[in-house]
Amino acid sequence: MRLSRIMTVGLILIAFSVGYVLGTHNPVxxxxxxxxxxxxxxxxxxxVYDILDAQYIEDLDTEAMIDGAIKGMLEVLDDPYTxxxxxxxxxxxxxxxxxxxxxxxxxxxENSSGQIAIMNVLPNTPAQRAGLQAGDIFIRxxxxxxxxxxxxxxxxxxxxxxxxxVDLEMQRGxxxxxxxxxxxxIEIPNVEYEVLDGNIGYLKLTQFSSDARQKIxxxxxxxxxxxxxxxxxxxxxxxxxxLSAAVEISGLFLREGLVLVEEFGDGTRQxxxxxxxxxxxxxxxxxxxxxxxxxxxxxxxxxxxxxxNENSAxxxxxxxxxxxxxxxxxxxxxxxxxxxxxxxxxxxxxxxxLRYTIARWLTPNGLSIxxxxxxxxxxxxxxxxxxxxxxxxxxxxxxxFLSTLIVER
Amino acid sequence: xxNKSPIFTPSIQIRLFIIAIILFVAGFLLGNQLxxxxxxxxxxxxxxxQELFVIYEQYQYIKExxxxxxxxxxxxxxxALAGMVDALKDEYSGYMNAESFxxxxxxxxxxxxxxGAIVRTDVETGEIEIVDVLPNGPAEKxxxxxGDVFISVDGVDVRGMSQTDLVTRVRGRAGTTVVxxxxxxxxxxxxxxxxxxxxxxxxxxxxxxxDIGYISFYDFNQRTRSQIDAALxxxxxxxxxxxxxxxxxxxxxxxxxxxxxxxxxxxxGNVILHEVFGNGEEITFESDGSFANITVPIVxxxNERSAxxxxxxxxxxxxxxxAxxxxxxxxxxxxxxxxxxxxxxxxxxLTIAQWLTPNRHSIxxxxxxxxxxxxxxxxxxxxxxxxxxxxxxxxxxxxxxxxxxxxxxxxxxxxxTEVP
Numbered sequence: 001m002r003l004s005r006i007m008t009v010g011l012i013l014i015a016f017s018v019g020y021v022l023g024t025h026n027p028v029x030x031x032x033x034x035x036x037x038x039x040x041x042x043x044x045x046x047x048v049y050d051i052l053d054a055q056y057i058e059d060l061d062t063e064a065m066i067d068g069a070i071k072g073m074l075e076v077l078d079d080p081y082t083x084x085x086x087x088x089x090x091x092x093x094x095x096x097x098x099x100x101x102x103x104x105x106x107x108x109x110e111n112s113s114g115q116i117a118i119m120n121v122l123p124n125t126p127a128q129r130a131g132l133q134a135g136d137i138f139i140r141x142x143x144x145x146x147x148x149x150x151x152x153x154x155x156x157x158x159x160x161x162x163x164x165x166v167d168l169e170m171q172r173g174x175x176x177x178x179x180x181x182x183x184x185x186i187e188i189p190n191v192e193y194e195v196l197d198g199n200i201g202y203l204k205l206t207q208f209s210s211d212a213r214q215k216i217x218x219x220x221x222x223x224x225x226x227x228x229x230x231x232x233x234x235x236x237x238x239x240x241x242x243l244s245a246a247v248e249i250s251g252l253f254l255r256e257g258l259v260l261v262e263e264f265g266d267g268t269r270q271x272x273x274x275x276x277x278x279x280x281x282x283x284x285x286x287x288x289x290x291x292x293x294x295x296x297x298x299x300x301x302x303x304x305x306x307x308x309n310e311n312s313a314x315x316x317x318x319x320x321x322x323x324x325x326x327x328x329x330x331x332x333x334x335x336x337x338x339x340x341x342x343x344x345x346x347x348x349x350x351x352x353x354l355r356y357t358i359a360r361w362l363t364p365n366g367l368s369i370x371x372x373x374x375x376x377x378x379x380x381x382x383x384x385x386x387x388x389x390x391x392x393x394x395x396x397x398x399x400x401f402l403s404t405l406i407v408e409r
Numbered sequence: 410x411x412n413k414s415p416i417f418t419p420s421i422q423i424r425l426f427i428i429a430i431i432l433f434v435a436g437f438l439l440g441n442q443l444x445x446x447x448x449x450x451x452x453x454x455x456x457x458x459q460e461l462f463v464i465y466e467q468y469q470y471i472k473e474x475x476x477x478x479x480x481x482x483x484x485x486x487x488x489a490l491a492g493m494v495d496a497l498k499d500e501y502s503g504y505m506n507a508e509s510f511x512x513x514x515x516x517x518x519x520x521x522x523x524x525g526a527i528v529r530t531d532v533e534t535g536e537i538e539i540v541d542v543l544p545n546g547p548a549e550k551x552x553x554x555x556g557d558v559f560i561s562v563d564g565v566d567v568r569g570m571s572q573t574d575l576v577t578r579v580r581g582r583a584g585t586t587v588v589x590x591x592x593x594x595x596x597x598x599x600x601x602x603x604x605x606x607x608x609x610x611x612x613x614x615x616x617x618x619x620d621i622g623y624i625s626f627y628d629f630n631q632r633t634r635s636q637i638d639a640a641l642x643x644x645x646x647x648x649x650x651x652x653x654x655x656x657x658x659x660x661x662x663x664x665x666x667x668x669x670x671x672x673x674x675x676x677x678g679n680v681i682l683h684e685v686f687g688n689g690e691e692i693t694f695e696s697d698g699s700f701a702n703i704t705v706p707i708v709x710x711x712n713e714r715s716a717x718x719x720x721x722x723x724x725x726x727x728x729x730x731x732a733x734x735x736x737x738x739x740x741x742x743x744x745x746x747x748x749x750x751x752x753x754x755x756x757x758x759l760t761i762a763q764w765l766t767p768n769r770h771s772i773x774x775x776x777x778x779x780x781x782x783x784x785x786x787x788x789x790x791x792x793x794x795x796x797x798x799x800x801x802x803x804x805x806x807x808x809x810x811x812x813x814x815x816x817x818x819x820x821x822x823x824x825x826t827e828v829p
Contacts (some may be wrong), residue, residue, distance in 0.1 A: 005415075038472075038482065043752055044755070045464065045490060045493075048504070049493070050489055051757060052493070052497070054760055055686075055687070056502070056687060056760065056761065057744065057760045057763060059687075061496075063461055065496050066460060066493075069461075071489070072489050072491045072493060073471070073485050074467075075492065077475065079477075086482040092620040110504075181789060225690015265476045267478075348466050350460065351426075353473075355476065356474065358474045398627055
């Protein structure tokens with residue numbers, strides 16, 4: 001035992017010394033003072049963990065401690081868009097934006113009493129075939145009580161690989177209903193379109209998913225866009241999505257030029273531009289990098305109205321801002337949400353993820369829209385009461401605006 | 410005391426090898442002056458610390474890339490530490506940054522600068538309220554009353570704030586002014602209070618009508634026992650007919666002080682309390698040999714705001730039948746917190762054990778049930794009216810050997826009171 005201890009010490013000393021010597025002879029830049037401080041800061045963190053582990057009266061839940069530390073660290077930043085995503089939910093957070101998910105095919109929302117209910121059942125999905133209905137409230141999933149769960153917590157239980165089944169206990173009115181649903185790959189319908197009276201095309205984009213531009217191109221082909229008298233492009237209630245999708249879509253009504261400027265925490269900027277139907281990223285030092293390939297111009301010589309409202313956020317505001325500054329479309333509706341920051345999502349070593357704000361973005365004219373939003377060219381209010389009465393004043397204004405243009409032509 | 414089982418238990422050779430490699434890396438990095446994560450590399454690693462690495466990973470992302478630069482890294486770590494300790498979900502454990510810790514550690518020394526009030530947090534509502542105001546202290550002179558609930562301090566909304574943070578805001582240099590808004594009943598009252606420096610006059614004593622001695626104290630600090638001894642001498646306790654020890658509204662304090670105070674009433678060498686740690690280890694504290702030899706009957710007055718050290722002492726004298734406990738069931742705060750200072754100047758307050766009375770009665774789950782229960786429903790208002798039915802009952806008991814609680818239980822209809 002004694003011998004083994006001596007050997008331990010010897011081995012440790014040798015390993016340390018060899019490492020130290022090699023280190024001093026390695027021509028790596030000396031670290032700045034900040035790095036040393038980082039080690040001090042983390043010494044305290046490890047000390048506290050050790051104290052808790054050794055002395056707290058109850059057993060320690062290490063995972064909860066880590067989640068607590070991570071959340072506590074983010075809380076001091078006081079930024080609603082910087083969040084930690086726990087390992088259990090990380091696989092699900094971006095599935096919506098990929099254009100398809102593996103699940104049962106319902107859109108869920110939290111009702112006023114904090115329950116999670118089905119908002120609508122997508123057509124031709126397992127959920128529809130099983131008989132689930134809008135308004136059904138989730139009670140148990142695979143036997144687990146899900147009342148009080150967050151949206152993400154519930155999704156993580158309901159979703160799963162296509163071909164597997166999930167047992168649901170739902171409340172409908174006063175009755176409890178049981179369903180066994182086989183999961184499948186569900187296409188998320190991001191684009192809706194139709195031709196309205198007056199030969200006006202209508203296209204609604206619900207989010208900037210990775211396949212959004214492709215879906216829009218398919219819709220424009222189906223609408224036979226050059227035969228139309230005008231087009232209404234509806235970005236209302238669109239919460240945003242990928243920056244790359246926004247740049248691709250901005251090319252629709254922006255032949256050449258600046259889409260946005262990103263300004264980072266260290267003051268450096270990069271620009272995104274459309275040139276010859278492609279999107280480019282231009283770094284602070286003017287290095288030009290291809291960014292997205294499919295940013296081609298819309299092509300049809302018809303007037304375009306873009307509809308926005310207070311729920312048009314982020315990527316929606318980005319494209320509306322680019323189009324407004326370049327004067328190719330008319331924007332009708334209400335002032336937009338005002339989310340002028342860009343988030344990056346990084347996976348963490350524990351299987352969770354970090355979504356954090358890395359930049360502000362500015363419109364081509366150099367304005368930040370944070371907390372301001374995009375002001376439409378023509379402001380038209382749509383109150384909740386009007387919506388309840390199936391009135392759409394904004395769509396009506398868009399149609400009137402386009403028909404006036406047609407007469408003038 | 411580590412109850413966790415490791416995820417894997419490598420053989421000693423593998424451990425040695427791992428340690429050697431890690432130290433090699435540590436040496437290498439030190440040589441480079443690149444102390445990326447000294448603590449991580451220089452310690453004997455365990456699985457948990459490897460798991461904690463994810464916090465560092467996130468820290469780097471934020472530090473390098475967050476939109477608002479530069480990021481104050483000390484504040485980031487303060488947030489992480491607070492978040493980690495909060496995740497215990499134990500209301501008595503908490504992290505204090507360097508600033509809060511400096512203020513907090515001053516609070517048991519026996520003197521301080523502030524407004525002269527004792528506060529506590531209501532577990533159910535999270536509200537922080539005044540437990541008591543010190544006689545002639547700034548708070549009392551301004552008209553603050555026990556039961557007043559903090560709303561704002563110097564214009565900052567303090568609802569939902571931790572008690573430690575609130576205390577940091579209320580305290581300050583003598584001569585400076587703090588503006589506090591309290592809620593009293595349905596009204597909000599604003600007080601401008603000039604802070605003073607005072608020795609915490611922990612112990613108050615007098616002789617009541619009927620030759621009954623009365624001693625009350627507001628906390629358990631380093632000076633409490635010596636002040637009690639001085640008070641016992643002043644009132645010449647054994648010449649009287651009885652003694653009332655009033656720990657109503659006393660939220661506790663130092664364990665050492667509780668042992669000292671308990672030893673005044675529990676004969677030398679008897680158990681005062683058992684301290685039971687998370688791993689089952691136990692320490693028994695006995696009376697320290699400073700028995701005060703009080704020969705007259707004793708009543709302890711307690712109420713729902715008597716907590717921690719107050720409950721320890723009341724529990725010990727109750728178990729041995731050394732005093733009669735009168736009042737309301739106590740708060741039920743029987744866990745032990747340890748205060749540790751940290752390398753960053755901050756501190757962590759951590760629940761490490763629970764207390765049992767000599768008869769192994771858990772204070773945390775039950776509190777102390779008085780021998781004679783006398784409830785008052787509005788002691789705030791009673792105090793304003795100069796009435797104290799619980800104390801009157803204690804006097805009656807000491808004089809006649811019996812008391813009818815019904816005669817002293819008072820219901821007071823709340824009425825609007827004006828405070829200048």
